[in-house]
Amino acid sequence: MTTDNDFLLSVEALTVSFDGFKAVDDLSFYVDENEIRVIIGPNGAGKTTALDLICGKTRATSGSIRFRGKELTAMKEHQIVHAGVGRKFQNPSIYDDLTVFENLEISYPKGRSVFGALTFKRDGVVTSRVEEVAEMIFLADHLEERAEFLSHGQKQWLEIGMLLIQDPELLMLDEPVAGMSVSERVKTAELLHRIIVGRSVIVIEHDMKFVEDIAHRVTVLHQGRVISEGTMAHVQADPKVVEVYLGH
Ligand SMILES: Nc1ncnc2c1ncn2[C@@H]1O[C@H](COP(=O)(O)OP(=O)(O)OP(=O)(O)O)[C@@H](O)[C@H]1O
Ligand SMILES: [Mg+2]
CATH class of the missing domain: 3.40.50.300 (P-loop containing nucleotide triphosphate hydrolases)
Structure with a gap:
């Protein structure tokens, strides 16, 4: 059934x-x-x-x-x-004055890390996850670029990346x-x-x-x-x- x-x-x-x-x-x-x-x-x-x-x-x-x-x-x-459940709206809501790396880093879920106060270890985990997601969204070579200088399409990918880094089981894209x-x-x-x-x-x-x-x-x-x-x-x-x- x-x-x-x-x-x-x-x-x-x-x-x-x-x-x-x-x-x-x-x-x-x-x-x-x-x-x-x-x-x-x-x-x-x-x-x-x-x-x-x-x-x-x-x-x-x-x-x-x-x-x-x-x-x-x-x-x-x-x-x-x-x-x-992650949701992307029609207009990208990225932070123009931050880099690609920073936009992804800021979206990493807080409190997810198992390392607690050991921020050094957490930083390593976050950085490798940021790099992994950047690769997925075709922005691995743009990590240090400010988001405002990305093309329209790259901005859309960055926003998808900001959702992906939270590892949602359902992603909704408008x-x-x-x-x-x-x-x-x-x-x-x-x-x-x-x-x-x-x-x-x-x-x-x-x-x-x-x-x-x-x-x-x-x-x-x-x-x-x-x-x-x-x-x-x-x-x-x-x-x-x-x-x-x-x-x-
Ligand atoms: N908050 C609201 N108050 C009143 N009417 C609304 C509200 N939100 C949506 N509507 C109306 O509901 C209908 C459906 O709108 P919706 O935005 O879901 O359409 P859509 O299928 O996404 O269209 P599109 O392809 O143009 O994006 C429309 O007639 C819209 O005007
Ligand atoms: Mg619509």
Whole structure:
């Protein structure tokens, strides 16, 4: 028998109403471990709002969000981060006047180290983790560069790195390749495939080439509801999806 506990994330009958308008309306979907799930749909479909609900930025009117069996709807934003859910917003929130190294270092979870007061040892652990993440996000050669001098794409990667260093089990990215060059998009797809070992990723994207490159499964939202779900090939061939989104 399949139960909720077989999924990393179970969203069930989730609804949020803003002055009577249901931006997310009876939404249910399930994300597996090590899965890249992409959420697509027209502007205003409720995609960003769905992530806002999962990360606790917005409170649900009703429904449930279970992550590793824990109910998230009653938890505060920082508790949800602590439970292992990381969220990247549309605009990078990096520190422009700090270097790449410092931006990553500042994001390393406090109190995670087993070395306690032995700061020397902790520093070594943090430095090697910073270097490891920098390598992953293609910024190993830019560690001493101030973040303000990075390209738009590199800034997006840095912010992903700032989340990765916290080692979340679920990473949520809202339009990560918007404004990126073609080669940066290809590298971002490569990055996502690399980071799902031991974690899952939910990505919102409008770039269908990129979606095709990364998605294990695609959930299509329209007016706050799921209208189709499955492989990219499945949803692309679904007349409902063509009608409200892909045909435009
Ligand atoms: N705090 C809020 N108060 C009132 N309405 C809101 C609020 N947040 C979102 N909405 C409305 O909910 C709907 C869904 O918005 P949302 O930002 O989730 O769409 P989206 O699918 O992310 O669209 P896009 O592709 O343009 O980013 C929109 O009509 C939006 O105006
Ligand atoms: Mg959005």
